[in-house]
């Protein structure tokens with residue numbers, strides 16, 4: 001009720017201010033005044049209004065930061081996550097500095113240079129130095145951010161770099177230079193625009209090639225653990241590769257009863273696969289490679305705490321890898337997480353709901369249908385010992401389905 005009243009008061013205040021301004025305009029019209037003849041006192045009020053607005057804007061900006069920053073994700077729980085956070089932080093710092101400086105200049109200038117009858121505005125249409133400065137500085141910032149982003153991205157995805165990129169880049173650089181330097185009979189503007197653009201693209205391809213090639217960690221210390229995440233409307237299923245560390249072949253047409261992810265039972269590699277629902281475990285400090293499939297529509301495997309996300313596309317397995325660095329227990333003990341959950345549980349208590357604990361989650365981040373919001377699976381990061389213990393308790397496909405008819409017959413013959 002109080003919230004409703006507060007909003008009503010704010011809306012009424014805005015409406016009355018609009019009407020007051022309208023009345024002032026009408027009064028001026030009735031007196032036969034010119035619309036451009038604004039009294040000095042009104043100019044002073046408007047100028048002061050800008051400063052009041054600026055103070056209000058920054059006050060709400062600071063309030064929003066301190067109110068909602070504690071709600072953001074805790075520290076990254078994967079090796080590459082720290083790099084993504086570093087990139088995100090530098091972007092936020094630059095954006096915030098620009099936001100503060102630009103807004104201070106905007107409002108302070110509007111206040112300082114209020115309209116006055118004594119002064120006449122200067123007509124100042126062009127300044128090359130100024131244009132160069134406001135083009136070059138943002139370009140340098142953008143180039144640094146994009147290059148850094150490419151470096152992090154190619155390091156995470158372990159992409160194979162095609163050397164044709166390097167050749168294409170060199171080709172574009174040479175063609176651009178030739179257009180600028182040799183084709184003197186072309187109009188100067190065309191030479192600079194076309195040649196300059198080609199050189200820019202060439203420089204981009206070449207630097208991308210170098211960045212991608214040098215950021216890849218070619219020394220893979222150990223074979224990653226392979227886990228399949230199977231998406232369908234509206235839940236997730238995880239599949240572990242079993243003792244042979246090889247996921248058996250699977251297709252939607254093999255889905256039958258307990259074989260919920262469609263493993264081909266003819267493929268021996270699939271018989272020891274373990275199908276897990278509700279929650280899945282991963283070991284701390286071991287690289288994990290996820291193979292992601294979808295049964296129906298496009299979903300998106302999103303694990304925010306590990307700063308990882310990739311689409312789940314029907315008919316086209318996708319993959320991503322990361323190394324978890326913090327166990328579930330360690331994250332629950334983290335100061336920021338503890339405070340956040342204390343806050344959540346206070347709200348739940350008021351509503352008469354049971355308290356909850358922190359859990360890593362796998363979510364669907366693609367609006368895939370009516371109960372998309374419910375498409376969630378908990379992730380538990382264990383110590384390697386606890387993980388092995390948990391894994392040994394999971395049933396293999398053969399244990400779930402029972403022995404095949406063939407195997408049953410073989411056993412019967414053996415018994416005879």
Ligand SMILES: [Cu+2]
Nearest residue numbers: 299364368375
């Ligand atoms: Cu989905």
